[in-house]
Amino acid sequence: MTWIISYSLFWVSAAAILPPKSRNLGLLILFTGIALPWLVILTAKLVGWRLVRKASARRIPILATTREEEEAYHERARVSPNSEDADWVEVEEYPAGTAPNGGQAPDDWGGIVGFLHPFCNAGGGGERVLWAAMKATQKRWPKALCVVYTGDHDAAKSTILERVAQRFNIHLHSPTVVFLYLQTRHWVLSSTWPHFTLLGQSLGSLVMAYDAFSLLVPDILIDTMGYSFALALSKLLFPNIPTGAYVHYPTISTDMLDSLHVEADKGVNAGTGKGLRGFVKRQYWHAYASLYRSSGGDIDVVMTNSSWTQAHIKSLWGAKRMGRRKMHPVDVVFPPVAVEDLEQAIDLEGPKAIQREKILLYVAQFRPEKNHDLILRAFARMVQGDIKDVKLTLVGSVRDDDDKKKVYALRLLAHDLKIEDLVDFCLDASWPEVLNWLRKSWVGVNGMWNEHFGIGVVEYQAAGLICVVNNSGGPKADIVVESDRGATGFHASTESEYATSFAKALSMSDEATIEMRKRARASSKRFTEEAFAIKWVEQLQKLIDIQQVAGK
Missing domain, CATH: 3.40.50.2000 (Glycogen Phosphorylase B;)
Structure with a gap:
């Protein structure tokens, strides 16, 4: 309602500044300006009413189908109790809620x-x-x-x-x-x-x-x-x-706006705010940010x-x-994050602890913002040094043709860097496959600048991997943080920093490595499904x- 009042005052002011001879035009402007937002609201309500009526016809058969499936499910469970879904048993055993004054209990909604x-x-x-x-x-x-x-x-x-x-x-x-x-x-x-x-x-x-x-x-x-x-x-x-x-x-942030001026490799739009085209892009982004705020x-x-x-x-x-x-x-x-599942599946110490391999693992969808290119180049730089017998595994889902093209481009880059024999691509992996990689890998990698959170990084921690993550966003602020007992991983931004961090993560003493793995797992308990x-x-x-x- 506030925006309508402000909008109306704007048009009243616009009409008031017109000369007396343009009085009729001013009245027309005033009427149009004030009536337009109300007309939009009225039209929207009519459209919404029509949609509700139209959708209500579909609502009835959807609810009927749900009841039929529910009855069939319970009939199967009655005939074969062992096949009942344990998770749904938990739902049915959830303690019934109560509501005052005979109202609807919260869990009865x-x-x-x-x-x-x-x-x-x-x-x-x-x-x-x-x-x-x-x-x-x-x-x-x-x-x-x-x-x-x-x-x-x-x-x-x-x-x-x-x-x-x-x-x-x-x-x-x-x-x-x-x-x-x-x-x-x-x-x-x-x-x-x-x-x-x-x-x-x-x-x-x-x-x-x-x-x-x-x-x-x-x-x-x-x-x-x-x-x-x-x-x-x-x-x-x-x-x-x-x-x-x-x-x-x-969708847009101050970091994104600032990245237009950044010369370093930070974000897919880094440094694109130069020249006339860059000026237009900046104005467009600022205008869009205003719309985004309102939405x-x-x-x-x-x-x-x-x-x-x-x-x-x-x-x-x-x-x-x-x-x-x-x-x-x-x-x-x-x-x-499946922290509990990972803890149960992966032992960090003792007779059941698997012998880890010198594998750098990056679990991320194959999209430009995930910065696989940076990780490949940093890995290539590291293997040119003293660290040998190490491999890089890229695990991720492929959503569409753009993702497929990205994978192809990464394979070409690995070939150009002469590391194709040291890089494995694991596409559309199932959870057991991902779990196997988490169990046997040494280092967990995150390459995205300003990653919003980083579920994969928490999985690394819960699995006991040594984390090397981008020095920004959620991985830096919320996940790979300093604990009371010391660091839980490494931060990096540039190709050189990543290569150095990879080398450090792979060359720590056995005692230092296991202690960091334990600290990382303890930190991951903040992100359980419960x-x-x-x-x-x-x-x-x-x-x-x-x-x-x-x-x-």
């Missing part, structure tokens, strides 16, 4: 939570957050329905859930999980917008969000991929539907994956959220409270 995650089958760290969030939701609110808006048309529900179990060891209760398939995911691909990519993808997310709402309008909408513009559209169309955002990385102002509950991301989001969205009276502060909810679930339930409860108040 049975609404629909919509998760906007069009690349849910990608298999990366962001997807782990999605599935762990759904798992925590199912445990706390067994009657709730989790709907994922995805563009993965090539994967059926059973295929996706099977991959979730294999890749992340997360087992979801299938009957209360629904996948709705978007037709417009290509609108948010960077390849669709070769120019003005940030703005194009954000506008494309509006098209994709409308597509999602046409399929089903949820009771609560949560974005887990950074589509704040989609949440803004949701709030415009459906003011009473609470919105939440789990922010892995701000985050109406989100009811905002979670970030690290203190680094929290600081940037507070800087970008804080003033807008305060002006729009959003009462819940931006909170850090560290991503879930810790994430507790925080997630707290945040989702806020959204449920808002939804219930709005429904009265």
